[in-house]
Amino acid sequence: MATRAVMFTIGKFRCFPILKSGVAKFTTSSNLLSTATFDPGYTRDPSEVFFKENVQALLDRLTGRDYEKVFQNRKLGQRLEPPKYELLTQAEVDQVMAEMAAKLKRKLQMPPLLKEREPVTKILSEDPELQGFDNCKYVFINISQGINDRKREVVVRDPNGVLRDASWEERQRMCQIYFPVPGRQIYMPKMFEETHLQDCLEKGQYEFVLDRACAQFEPDDPDYIRVTRKTYNCVDENNKFSTLRSTRHFGPMVLHLVLCKRMDNLLFHFITSKDVKAAVDLVRLFHLIWSDPSYSELDEFQLIENYIQGPAVKKPALELAWQTFLEIEKQRLEALSLSQQNTASN
Known part of the structure; x- marks a missing residue:
């Protein structure tokens, strides 16, 4: 018994699926990505x-x-569920926190x-006898289940008779027709x-x-x-x-x-935010990527000073921000030491 193919239209595509593969016909005026x-x-x-x-x-x-x-709640067009309140033991709280940490990750x-x-430039065959058969491209796609879209067979027959692998844009467009990805158009x-x-x-x-x-x-x-x-x-x-x-x-x-x-603005942001640990990690990342072994011998403050005096592009702004931070940190430590002395004397 012969099966009947149902043709449908999406934009400028004319598509009709078959048993294990699909054929799509592109007009010459199709606008690729x-x-x-x-x-x-x-x-x-x-x-x-x-x-x-x-x-x-x-x-x-x-x-x-x-x-x-x-x-945080996001405006995704979904109805928000009312909050639930439960009494939990410490073990249950630990379990919930572990689940939340996994979800956050x-x-x-x-x-x-x-x-x-x-x-993609691979040509499978050149058949000049098919030239002029039609003025449109024919796209053949394997629509079998369980195949990764990047490995799925998608080939194109051009009007000049050339049979080639589909370009990335043609592949993504056809895969989206038969195997739509949520949120993708x-x-x-x-x-x-x-x-x-x-x-x-x-x-x-x-x-x-x-x-x-x-x-x-x-x-x-x-x-x-x-x-x-x-x-x-x-x-x-x-x-x-x-x-x-x-x-x-x-x-x-x-x-x-x-x-x-061009990480100087980000480093300046971390320093002015008093997030020294993040600033140190940023400088460590810079030295790690650009293969500078000398950084491993420096402490946290020396790391930042070494970068400001060396590879930094915006030296004046970074020097001012760093000196301001050091002065504030010095005053904080002095106030903390004085407070501890007063507490001990009382």
């Missing part, structure tokens, strides 16, 4: 350092653990920092176009932009790299680091700034 490259200014592959355990540990500490911020899982993927949302993106960043919607980018793109997508790096740079230029602290995007932003050697 933008493939414009974006140079973030790195001199090395970020994946070489991002996945190192010691780098991950430093980025995790720098991210912070603000439970109220991580678990999942929420703060950092998206990877990768280099831009290479374009077939066409790139307007908000990621430069004009609209700039408007979102000027309104300070940094976390919203980064969350949407994670849902829409793969980490090595040129558009993902363009959007995220532009957002990181905007946060840095406006000194809005607190907006991303205790979010999954803070670690990748820190690594981006260190790889670009």
